[in-house]
Amino acid sequence: MEKILITDVGLAPSENVIKSLNKSLIKEEIIGVARNPLHLITSKAQTKRHIPYEYVLGKDYKKSFLRILEKEKPGLAVIMNDKEILEISKFRDDINALGTKLYIPRHGVIEKCTDKFESYKIWQAEGIKVPKTMIINDISDLKKALSNLGDKEGKVWLRATVGAGGRGALPTSNYEFAKNWIDTYKGWGTFTVSELLQSTKTVTWLSIWYEGELVVAQTRKRNSWGFRNRNLSGVTGVTEVGETYSNEHVNRIAIDTIFAIDKKPHGIYGVDMTYDQNDIPNPTEINMRLFTTCYFFTEAGLNMPEIYKDIILYQKFPILEKKINPLPDGLLWIRDMDREPLLTTEEEIHKLIQ
Incomplete structure (x- = not known):
């Protein structure tokens, strides 16, 4: 059985990747890595490994991470933290030498994407509408x-x-x-x-690419932010209600945004866009990891974590009728603290209030 190592387990993004992988046709052993032992104990990973706080992104981080790889020998490492992706990318050759694969963009691309001002300057120079x-x-x-x-x-x-x-x-x-x-x-x-953009109207275009070719992409609108009343900006990074959505203009902007940064995309590219006062989506950042709501897509019938790992571990690509937005529009994913999220539609909601 193959092994997959996942970082930052015990937190919602990684745990939703684990739940998605547990629904895949080919099962692997999941090795969870975290710096907080409380997160380790709550994780659904089968094997759990601790990296002490003082090691995380410090001088001993590389040594500690490689030690885990030497012991566990995973076939693939899935990195679920933006700063950690940047750090691990610096010693990707050492990781590959141990037999563990990474499915991430080139290091220079990661550097550009993790610095929002650097990516902004690139998009502006390429004529992409940005604030x-x-x-x-x-x-x-x-x-x-x-x-x-x-x-x-x-x-x-x-x-x-x-x-x-x-x-x-x-x-x-x-x-x-x-x-x-x-x-x-x-x-x-x-x-x-x-x-200032229309910060209440946002979309995310989550995509997987392989050596310059698009494998799959799915758009999600964010209908509301979770815990927005706990934050001065109202923006928390926590989607309360997400909705599957398709729009050709959004698709074109997302693709242009990615190619402006990387002429040969390889890995995960999640383009966040916020609409301006003229109702034009403006890219605000690209993330190179699976989002928390990837499990939304899995429950709806599009298991992107499964697609991601099958490509690298088994050279197995998905057969899809549509590469872009294969899910139907209008599916809702409703989330809150201390309860399981719910997949539904507006129609089902309206039945309760008629």
Whole structure:
């Protein structure tokens, strides 16, 4: 039996990958790696390995990670943390030498995607519609950005260039508030200010590519953010209600966004887009990992984690009637804390209120 190592287990993204893999036709042993022992104990991985806090992305991380690979000998490592993808990519040759495969983009591509300002500059140069953005190195940059990029109310979008889950995101028109916010994050030089988009209307285009060829892509609208009332920006990175969706304009923008960064895509590319005031989707970032709601697609009939690992471990590609948006539109995935998510439709919901 093949083995698959998955990082950051015990958290929703990785656990939903594990649940998807457990539904695949060919089963593998899942080795879960985490830095928090509480996450390990709650994980559904069959085998669990701990990397101490002080090792994570520190000087001993490479040695610790390779030691686990030497002991467990997995055929594939699935990395579920953006910063960890960047770090592991640096010693991918050592990983491959141990017989473990990675299915990730080239290192230079990963560097561009993990820095939101770098990817923004590439998209802007390629003529892709993106919100005007400035890197904030000092207070003069902040004042200039607030003056030049504000909407009718003077509001801009402030966020960290690296990180997920809406890290550091804040809509504001207040200079003192913005300055204190950046101070709190120690974010001078690593925060940007952008034009404010319609942050309530977003789509994600999750895709798998192999040596420049698209294998499959599925679009999901985000109808609402979970726990949005617990966050100043209302953006948490937690989808409360997702909906399958297809739109040719979104498809074209997503593909152009990916090719602007990588002429030969290989691995996972999840393009996040937010609509602007003219109802045009603007790319905001590309993630190179499976999303939390990949299990939504699995339950709906599209098991992307299975497709992903079957390609690398067994050279088995899916047979699909449609490569782009094979799932029907209008499927809803409703999530909340401490209960199983639910797959349903608007029609089923309306039956309850008629």
